[in-house]
Amino acid sequence: MADMNPKKTPMPEQAPDRRNKNFDEVALGYTSEMATKEAGRCLNCKNRPCVGGCPVNVPIPDFIARVAEGDFEGAYNLISTTNSLPAVCGRVCPQEIQCEGKCIRGIKGESVGIGRLERFVADYHREHGKATPVNINRNGKKVAIIGAGPAGLTCAGDLARKGYSVTIFEAFHTAGGVLVYGIPEFRLPKSVVAAEVNRLKESGVTVMTDMVIGKVLTVDEIIAMGFEAVFIGSGAGLPMFMGIDGEDSLGVYSANEFLTRINLMKAYIEDYDTPIKPMKKVAVIGGGNVAMDAARCAKRLGADVYIIYRRSEVEMPARKEEVNHAKEEGIDFKFLTNPTRIITDENYKVTGIECISMQLGEPDADGRRRPEKIPGSEHILEVDSVIMALGTRPNPLIKKSSPDISVNARGCIVVGEDMQTSKENVYAGGDSVSGAATVISAMGAGKRAAAAIDKKLNEKL
Numbered sequence: 001m002a003d004m005n006p007k008k009t010p011m012p013e014q015a016p017d018r019r020n021k022n023f024d025e026v027a028l029g030y031t032s033e034m035a036t037k038e039a040g041r042c043l044n045c046k047n048r049p050c051v052g053g054c055p056v057n058v059p060i061p062d063f064i065a066r067v068a069e070g071d072f073e074g075a076y077n078l079i080s081t082t083n084s085l086p087a088v089c090g091r092v093c094p095q096e097i098q099c100e101g102k103c104i105r106g107i108k109g110e111s112v113g114i115g116r117l118e119r120f121v122a123d124y125h126r127e128h129g130k131a132t133p134v135n136i137n138r139n140g141k142k143v144a145i146i147g148a149g150p151a152g153l154t155c156a157g158d159l160a161r162k163g164y165s166v167t168i169f170e171a172f173h174t175a176g177g178v179l180v181y182g183i184p185e186f187r188l189p190k191s192v193v194a195a196e197v198n199r200l201k202e203s204g205v206t207v208m209t210d211m212v213i214g215k216v217l218t219v220d221e222i223i224a225m226g227f228e229a230v231f232i233g234s235g236a237g238l239p240m241f242m243g244i245d246g247e248d249s250l251g252v253y254s255a256n257e258f259l260t261r262i263n264l265m266k267a268y269i270e271d272y273d274t275p276i277k278p279m280k281k282v283a284v285i286g287g288g289n290v291a292m293d294a295a296r297c298a299k300r301l302g303a304d305v306y307i308i309y310r311r312s313e314v315e316m317p318a319r320k321e322e323v324n325h326a327k328e329e330g331i332d333f334k335f336l337t338n339p340t341r342i343i344t345d346e347n348y349k350v351t352g353i354e355c356i357s358m359q360l361g362e363p364d365a366d367g368r369r370r371p372e373k374i375p376g377s378e379h380i381l382e383v384d385s386v387i388m389a390l391g392t393r394p395n396p397l398i399k400k401s402s403p404d405i406s407v408n409a410r411g412c413i414v415v416g417e418d419m420q421t422s423k424e425n426v427y428a429g430g431d432s433v434s435g436a437a438t439v440i441s442a443m444g445a446g447k448r449a450a451a452a453i454d455k456k457l458n459e460k461l
Helices: 033-039 060-069 072-079 088-090 114-128 150-161 189-200 220-223 255-263 289-300 320-328 398-400 439-459
Strands: 142-146 165-170 207-208 230-232 252-254 281-285 304-308 332-333 338-344 350-363 369-373 378-379 385-388 426-428
Touching: 033 060, 033 114, 060 072, 060 114, 072 114, 088 114, 088 189, 114 165, 114 189, 142 220, 150 165, 150 230, 150 439, 165 255, 165 320, 189 207, 220 230, 230 255, 230 439, 252 255, 255 398, 255 426, 281 289, 289 304, 289 320, 289 385, 304 338, 350 385
Parallel strands: 142 165, 142 230, 165 207, 230 426, 252 385, 281 304, 281 385, 304 332
Antiparallel strands: 338 350, 350 369, 350 378
16 A cells, blocks of 8 residues: 655755755755655556656656565666656656646645656666666667757667667767756766766767767768768757846856856866856846756855846746755845846946846736836846846757758747658757757657657668
């Protein structure tokens, strides 16, 4: 019989006043005893609503049943049948609106901690599992993947298991995409991502780094190398700005630049060659997960940090867990506030940011109440740095080098129901198609594209 405790088994964490001074992982993970206890809360529902809430269709009740039995390796093997990045998903997926959001236990209490259990199982395998030889019958067909982020890695993993020879072309010097340049170490350790990438390499996937497609090679040149299909999973790395005065000043960063310097180039280590100038007071503009990540990184660099968001906390799109962690770590939220200009000194260095107070009016086209300015409420916050976390668009390099690939007004690649672009045998998915979204939604797109590519290439047999 299931354990009917209405509360999840708590996840151990670093204390807020300690973790806000280091880049070590905040959540410490379950022990075997904790995982077994939490797995015992699963009702093993016949209609399995949690599986329907998972973009990559992990057999959730089945793997949880294995955890409850203490068969952690068996649980890992089940997850791995559909998920190429379980240690990543267990840490950064918004389970509360996906699998856990569908959990029956959530009706009269807290849902089963599916994400926590997935993380535990993946970590257990990495620490205790035995490497097993990968024996895959190759089918002689080659597929190229552009981008080693969650969409590309997932597509590559699925195709490799089906027997394809897969090569990933990655622009950065390290594979992982947003998993390594965007998500901070304290939420997703780089060693975890590296282990997942190495597992793909062991299955036969080739990863070529420092390959900026559109500069080093074009899509047509990749096809000419003998690849029968190409998947574009290059993400959305082009930052957006507000267009206000002072955005080109010294001390203004896009969240992409700031997080890339911190996460991938280790700017928080003094003797690295990619420094971040000393910060004392920082304003982060935006209310999504990226804004939380940037703010929490700035706090760890020793700054006092404001998050400025033009709507109320209710409308904030960031995960509730990330917002709570930011508050616990001492970050000051300025809700219903919007910047109007960045103030600088005679050397164009940031000295402050002028803001205006807002109120919520009638709903807009998306159903959210529209923020409206309150006349005469202008005020100035003294800061020396500003980080713009307002969203991103796909980089236009691939489109410029391959004009026969159609994009929409936002610069996102247009695909059909089969994930194919306007160019024959060239597919796309993830943020390059949808715009900035979640890691797991990008993985779901990579999985669908792999299935579409496999179907198309098998039709040629």
